[in-house]
Amino acid sequence: MVTNQASIKRNGIQDWVSLRATALIIALYSFYLAFVFITTDISSFAIWQGIFASLFMKVFTFAALVSIMLHVRIGLWQVLTDYIKPTGLRAGIQYVLNLIAFAYVAVGLFVLWGV
Amino acid sequence: MKKQRPVNLDLNTIKFPPSAISSILHRVTGVAMFFALLFVIWAWAVSLGSEEGFNNVQIIMDGFLGKFVAIGTVSALTYHILGGIRHGIMDMGYWEELESGNTSANVVIGIWVVLTVILGVALW
Numbered sequence A: 001m002v003t004n005q006a007s008i009k010r011n012g013i014q015d016w017v018s019l020r021a022t023a024l025i026i027a028l029y030s031f032y033l034a035f036v037f038i039t040t041d042i043s044s045f046a047i048w049q050g051i052f053a054s055l056f057m058k059v060f061t062f063a064a065l066v067s068i069m070l071h072v073r074i075g076l077w078q079v080l081t082d083y084i085k086p087t088g089l090r091a092g093i094q095y096v097l098n099l100i101a102f103a104y105v106a107v108g109l110f111v112l113w114g115v
Numbered sequence B: 001m002k003k004q005r006p007v008n009l010d011l012n013t014i015k016f017p018p019s020a021i022s023s024i025l026h027r028v029t030g031v032a033m034f035f036a037l038l039f040v041i042w043a044w045a046v047s048l049g050s051e052e053g054f055n056n057v058q059i060i061m062d063g064f065l066g067k068f069v070a071i072g073t074v075s076a077l078t079y080h081i082l083g084g085i086r087h088g089i090m091d092m093g094y095w096e097e098l099e100s101g102n103t104s105a106n107v108v109i110g111i112w113v114v115l116t117v118i119l120g121v122a123l124w
Helices: A002-006 A012-039 A045-051 A055-083 A087-114 B018-049 B051-062 B064-091 B098-123
Strands: none
Touching (some): A012 B064, A045 B051, A055 A087, A055 B018, A087 B018, B018 B051, B018 B064, B018 B098, B051 B064, B064 B098
16 A cells, blocks of 8 residues: 555546546536626626636636646546557657646646736 | 357447447547637637737637537536536446436436527527
8 A cells, every 4th residue: 555655656546536626626617607607797808807817716717727637637548548559659649638738727827827 | 160149230229328328428528628628728818818819709709610619618518517427426326227327317418408508599
């Protein structure tokens, strides 16, 4: 068990928990965003910027983006291992997709920084 | 040696059970959303960047492509969340039998179709 905890090998339990923990954050953010879109008339740039101006919204948005990155890291791996059998090809595709997922977080950080 | 194995090539009698359809939909919507985020995050970044960008994105969102992507993405998200809630309930030990699993899959797909229709009408 100790070697298990310290090892950098993939851990099924950790994946299982991470997938659900991140799913919860993404779902809560989705509900909150839906609430904002329904209750706010986004008719001008100032109103739109105002939504993301509060520290709460910045942190919540960033947490959701990081959660998406961790969530797709596990989810896309699950899908890819089922359908793409050559290990090298799968690893290559995963590398690119995880890079895109990181780019989402990076773009999010700099956009939120500028608001 | 003559093999006495059943052969079934009548494709009309072979179909996925609802739980299998639910599973594949969860995967398809998940992968679709990953690529939809390219558009969503781009639109979000541009619209928050400047007033001009906001106006441009607003024009795109009023057009066919913008509405199509918006409805498609939110519909995929709706299914993925519904399927995720079903998975969470299955994690707790319910709906794991053949019958209850298929029923819950049908219910989830049914709710999703209704919500997508409402969403489509509201956003178009």
